[in-house]
Amino acid sequence: MMLDEALKSLNVPTADFHVAKTVKDAERFAKKLGFPCVLKLVSKKVSHKTEAGGVVIARDLAQVREAAARFTKEGSVLVQEFCDGVEMFIGIKKDQTFGHVLLTGIGGIFVEVYKDVAFRVCPITKRDAESMLDELKGKALLAGVRGKKPVNRAALIDAMVKLSELPRKMPNIEELDVNPFIVGEKQGVAVDARFVLK
Numbered sequence: 001m002m003l004d005e006a007l008k009s010l011n012v013p014t015a016d017f018h019v020a021k022t023v024k025d026a027e028r029f030a031k032k033l034g035f036p037c038v039l040k041l042v043s044k045k046v047s048h049k050t051e052a053g054g055v056v057i058a059r060d061l062a063q064v065r066e067a068a069a070r071f072t073k074e075g076s077v078l079v080q081e082f083c084d085g086v087e088m089f090i091g092i093k094k095d096q097t098f099g100h101v102l103l104t105g106i107g108g109i110f111v112e113v114y115k116d117v118a119f120r121v122c123p124i125t126k127r128d129a130e131s132m133l134d135e136l137k138g139k140a141l142l143a144g145v146r147g148k149k150p151v152n153r154a155a156l157i158d159a160m161v162k163l164s165e166l167p168r169k170m171p172n173i174e175e176l177d178v179n180p181f182i183v184g185e186k187q188g189v190a191v192d193a194r195f196v197l198k
Contacts (some may be wrong), residue, residue, distance in 0.1 A: 006170060007190055009177075010162040013155075014190045015182075017080040026068035027061055029079040035059055036082040039067040040192075043075035048107065083191055085184030086141050086151050090163050092122065092176040094198075100167035104129075104160055106138040107180040114138065123164040129157040142183070155188035156181070172198045 007014055018029035019042060030037050041054030056067040063077075071077040083154040089107035094100050098121050105117035118132035130156055133139055133153065159181060175196040182191050 006166060006195075009169065010165060012159050012162050012178075012190055013187060015081050015083050017078050019076050019078050020068065021072065021076045023068040023089065024070060024079050025064055026061040026072075026079050027064055030058060030061065032065040033081045035078060037064070038080045038082050038191075039064065039071065039080040040080065041071045042078050045074070079138060079197075080191070082140070083086075083182040083184065083189045085182045087180035087182055088156060088188075089117070089177070089179040090160055090181050091178065092163065092166060092173060094167075094174045100173070102132075102160065102164040104132050105136060106141060110138070111179060120164075122167050124161055126157055126161055132160070133157070149184040149185045152186055152188060153183075155186075156183045159188050159190070176198045 002015060003178055015035060020026040020029055036057050036059045036161050039056045039058055055073065056063065058064045058067060065184040066161065085177065087106070087108035089105045089111040090102070091099055091103040093103060095124045100122040101119050102122050103117050103119040107112050111117065116137045120128045120132060133142065133156070138182070142153060163176070163178065166176060173195060176193065178190045178193045180191050182189050
């Protein structure tokens with residue numbers, strides 16, 4: 001089972017995307033998704049796309065052409081809808097003592113910088129998810145700061161609970177990183193994910 005299929009089987013919302021091998025295809029997909037849109041390098045050589053300059057928010061066709069021309073030299077380009085909100089991290093790790101554990105924290109690059117992460121043994125309940133979010137030092141971001149509206153906490157909790165069920169469907173999963181899971185005022189969406197199977 002591929003990761004996107006696994007997420008869909010759990011009813012975890014994912015950002016709409018298309019993979020393009022040519023600049024023309026990238027342009028066509030960007031027009032279909034609308035602007036702004038996100039272009040990401042798809043290459044087995046690069047796991048952290050942001051650090052490698054492999055993520056571009058394109059606001060027009062000229063920016064799509066420029067990024068797609070660069071990315072298609074190294075691989076293909078994923079053209080994805082732009083999602084606005086708070087970047088969260090939801091992950092699963094297989095621990096030798098506890099088995100599969102669900103982790104969550106403020107996502108994007110901040111998960112590695114602040115290491116502000118809460119965890120529970122899978123599967124979790126909605127109450128577990130609430131407690132995990134309340135443990136985060138960055139929880140104020142979810143409530144809305146500096147004029148931002150509060151996020152749809154229920155959508156984030158729902159995704160956390162659903163993802164905690166993944167080890168039942170895929171017991172050979174060693175690691176899952178959904179980073180970012182972007183949660184906004186109305187919904188939450190898995191934007192990027194990777195997993196490791198045993």
